[in-house]
Amino acid sequence: MKISARNVLQGVVKSVNHGVVNSEVVIELPGGAEIVSIITKTSAESLGLAAGQQVYAVIKASNVMIAAGWWKGSRSRP
Numbered sequence: 001m002k003i004s005a006r007n008v009l010q011g012v013v014k015s016v017n018h019g020v021v022n023s024e025v026v027i028e029l030p031g032g033a034e035i036v037s038i039i040t041k042t043s044a045e046s047l048g049l050a051a052g053q054q055v056y057a058v059i060k061a062s063n064v065m066i067a068a069g070w071w072k073g074s075r076s077r078p
Contacts, residue, residue: 007059009035016049025049027057 011027014034023044027035035057049055 003058005058005060009057009059011035011055011057013049013051013053013055015051016044018044023049027055029057 009027009029011029014026014028015024016026017024018041021041022038023041025037025039025044027037029035037057047055
């Protein structure tokens with residue numbers, strides 16, 4: 001498989017929680033960090049996602065926003 005996204009993280013499915021329309025998929029990365037993805041229930045079922053399955057989290061974003069300095073006690077606010 002070839003994809004254009006550069007941010008590809010390998011992990012293991014920790015849990016899949018199906019809703020009526022969407023499914024929440026928790027992926028545990030090496031080192032214990034987790035990524036949570038919301039995908040359609042149809043997609044989750046089509047991929048056969050289940051706990052313990054090795055998968056890839058593919059992150060493709062046109063914009064990444066970062067906020068800093070406006071938490072409680074900060075002098076500047078957006």
